[in-house]
Amino acid sequence: MIDLKLLRKNPEIFYDAMRKRNYDTELIDKIVSLNKEWREYVTIVNNLKAKRNELSKMVAKLKAEGRNEEAQQLIEESKRIGDEIASYEEKEKRLEEEMYKLALYIPNIPHESVPVGRDETENVEIRRWGEPRKFDFEPKAHWDLGPALGLLDFDRGAKLSGSRFTVMFGAIAKLERALAQFMLDTHTKNGYVEVNVPHLVRRETITATGQLPKFEEEVYLCERDDLFLIPTAEVSLAALHMDEILDESQLPLKYTAFTPCYRREAGSYGKDVRGLIRQHQFEKVELVWYTTPEKSFEALEELTRDAERILQLLGLPYRVVALCTGDLGFASAKTYDIEVWLPSYNAYKEISSCSNVTDFQARRGNIRYRTKDGKLNYVHTLNGSGLAVGRTLVAIMENYQNPDGSITVPEVLRPYMGIDVIK
Known part of the structure; x- marks a missing residue:
């Protein structure tokens, strides 16, 4: 707060x-x-x-x-x-x-470096990496490509759970698992500590990280036990040291976790309804930092580069945009969105959002650190997707598809998959 x-x-x-x-x-x-x-x-x-x-x-x-x-x-x-x-x-x-x-209903103060603007149309592009592929055939959208391979089933997902749920089979299911493993391996080699966190959290936990009370309609509640299904592993990771006093020598702490995420997507009807882009249940690898106020904006640049690195290794073209004040998330003081190129949209779509929330979560969760001279300060926390696994899967399917409907497996994933092509 x-x-x-x-x-x-x-x-x-x-x-x-x-x-x-x-x-x-x-x-x-x-x-x-x-x-x-x-x-x-x-x-x-x-x-x-x-x-x-x-x-x-x-x-x-x-x-x-x-x-x-x-x-x-x-x-x-x-x-x-x-x-x-x-x-x-x-x-x-x-x-x-x-x-x-x-x-508790008041958003964080935007950092002075955040561009002032009304909405997403006034976000500022920072950089691009890679060039969108020029196809010599008519590319398919993933919602056509997956069912044609017999590996994505939206109808059975809807039969089991309703709209915005999907069943994956065979090589596509394995590709999603391979992506998560690849992301975790890459981040842990880069100094992140892998954490296996609970997917159900107490009201105090999800309030500490900023989802409640303002966004309670967006999350799934198990009423009998008053426990919430996490909308992102950020909730568990950013509350990991709730009511603790860390030592300055411990900072920065860098955590990563792979979890399913659950979101009601209230108010998003009619938006990205086809395919895997906006699901009620999806998988994500999350990155969370705890650091000092003096170093948190430098840390935001590093965290963003860590998320970008995954796309570079996968050979997926993307761009980075700085969100303007009118598009900034509730808890964020500054955010970079990473958007991957998707042929089905003929546009870049968000695949990661990297934010410095300064002491906003630390104040709610009472997370402090003791300085070298003995003073107590609130930590600064940062978070970012490293990456959204389902959207990365979509990007690979669409950008690596072949004229015969098969999908080439990116080279870095072949050791995890054991195959070069999904047919």
């Missing part, structure tokens, strides 16, 4: 941030109003405590002079003041709790 103390002290920073994000400023108005009321109670309590302290001194003096009856009257008055103090402190506490709950 945002720094609530900073908001109460300097709300203009947040008014400006909300305007850049195209958010309504009503929440800031409410917190400013509540904070004004809270300050009034604080002043009242401080004045009452000062008065009670004076009475205590007078009582001591009266007792020393043997004037016990007068002292007793002041003691009674001091008790009444104590009751008033308790009443006002309870009101202070309620206001603080209300401000905290409202703050």
Whole structure:
């Protein structure tokens, strides 16, 4: 979450941030109003405590002079003041709790380097790698290519679970497994620690990483146990050190995990409904960093390059775009999207989103580190897909397809697959 103390002290920073994000400023108005009321109670309590302290001194003096009856009257008055103090402190506490709950709905402050814009049309392309393939035949979309091979079955997926679920057979199922293994092997060689994390998490866990309370309609809830299916392994990895104090010498911590991800995709009806691009269940290899504030934006560049490396090794053309303020994710201070070329769309489609969320998650999860001089600071966390396995599978199917409907296996995956061509 945002720094609530900073908001109460300097709300203009947040008014400006909300305007850049195209958010309504009503929440800031409410917190400013509540904070004004809270300050009034604080002043009242401080004045009452000062008065009670004076009475205590007078009582001591009266007792020393043997004037016990007068002292007793002041003691009674001091008790009444104590009751008033308790009443006002309870009101202070309620206001603080209300401000905290409202703050959970306020997005992170965009970094100064983020381009200002209204929506995705104003994102800024940073670089490209590779050239889209020029086919000498009419390429098929993966939703036609897979069923023609008898290896992708959308109808049976819908029969089992409804729309946006898919069954994979044979070499395509193996290709997805090979991709995940290849990604994990590459990242662990690059210094990431592989972690096997739970796929069901507590409400506190998913709140700590920013999905709740704002996006509760997007996630799957097991109501009986109040446990949530993770929409990404970021949830488990970014909350891994919740309520802990790390040592600065431990940082940076770099984690990777391969998990299924579950998303209701509420509000996305009619968008990417065909094929594997937008599924309710999909697999992803996630990258998460814990680092210091001084190094987090440098770390974002490195994390993004780590995700790009997978596409380079697979020989898949892509581009990197910096998201503008209006397209920035709720928790993010800065994000790069990596978009892979898909012939079926004749366009680049997102395959990874790499973000620095600064101390946004650390404040929610109370994750701090002790500096070399003994001070406690919140860590900065970063996350990125390294990569979305299903979308990488789609990119390989479409970019490596052959005129006869077969698919050439990228060279780096052949040791995992044991074949050169999927027929």
